[in-house]
Amino acid sequence: MNSSQSPTDLPAADENATDASQRDDGHLHVGGHTLSSRMIVGTGRYDTMEQMRDSLDASGSDCVTVAVRRERLYDRNGQNILDFLDLDRYTLLPNTAGCYNATDAVRAARLGREILKTLGNPGADWVKLEVLGDSRTLLPDPVQTVIACEQLAADGFQVLCYTSDCPVTAKRLKDAGAASVMPAGSPIGSGQGLLNPNNLRIILEYLKEDDPQYPVIVDAGVGTASDVSEAFELGADGVLLNTAIAHARDPVRMAVAMRHATIAGRHAFLAGRIPKRLYGTASSPSEGIISTRPYGT
Amino acid sequence: MIEISINGQTVEIESEMTVEQMLDTVDVPPNYLAVEINAEVVPREDYTRHIVRNGDHVEVVTLVGGG
Secondary structure (H helix, E strand, C coil), X not given: CCCCCCCCCCCCCCCCXXXXXXXXXXXXXXXXXXXXXXXXXXXXXXXXXXXXXXHHHHHCCCXXXXXXXXXXXXXXXXXXXXHHCCCCCCEEEEECCCECCHHHHHHHHHHHHHHHHHHCCHHHHEEEECEECCCCCCCECHHHHHHHHHHHHHCCCEEEEEECCCHHHXXXXXXCCCCEEEECCCCCCCCCCCCCHHHHHHHHHHHHCCCCCCCEEEECCCCCHHHHHHHHHHCCCXXXXXXXXXXXXXXXXXXXXXXXHHHHHHHHHHHCCCCCCCCCCCCCCCCCCCCCCHHHC | CEEEEXXXXXXXXXXXXXXXXXXXXXXXXXXXXXXXXXXXXXXXXXXXXXEECCCCEEEEEEEEEXX
């Protein structure tokens, strides 16, 4: 799959523009990182490592998430994901997935950092913080997430915080030092899309109010390409997704769709949608029409 | 013999040894791993001098696919 075309081939920045949306250089800036694609993709739930590798390639993303897990120490034939990820191409974003309290999340983050430092990958200084509160919905525990965010930020991490679409929690996480707040569109892996776009609007408004460059990334819940476009049209700086590609009938093709949805949605946001009107407005001129109108109107 | 816990399993080993010696017994590329003993990460540069002692809780982790 050819992915040489940039997924964010956006117009050049207008440095004199005052509107934040017009100062876009096409890249996603989070903490000290600059990503050429605004889509971050996960590496989980693929049928095979080869399918994952090809899907990541087709997505055009240059940042992928990974999880920290116990090594099965005596599995001689076991495949390691690191043999299928080009570490010169991808910035790894280690997550704390599966942790249910701040203490464990901080431990997982530090272990991930140690591996990435050894690998020499630039992702060693950041983490996707995820502290779950409930195993059925996979919704985050807001209190533990804030505690862990404070601790990790104090420990030098750039913390990208998975959270719900609650605007108050989002503000608390930004105050706790999060490099990016990442509200969920809907529960992880549910594919329900953006259930509460109004909350996402409020989060974007609150977090960017005095800080227009602050990155907000919609993380979780994406089901298909239009969900990605919708997130960008709302004003999100990035989207993070995994299952929507990995469990599609054809993951590589869905990765292509997501890449285009990212481009389309971001362009649409920057271009500015027309207001919705109750009545129609004709696109063709009203003069010189050869027809007569019914009802004399 | 001393008794340690590795990844949640109790294991008996001959004697106290360094983290490096412990990792020599497993068949995984060491640069894919991180080691934690009693909930503290052991930095790679300490592998040759950090001693695994009786009763230690050792975690050896790697990266896997995730979202």
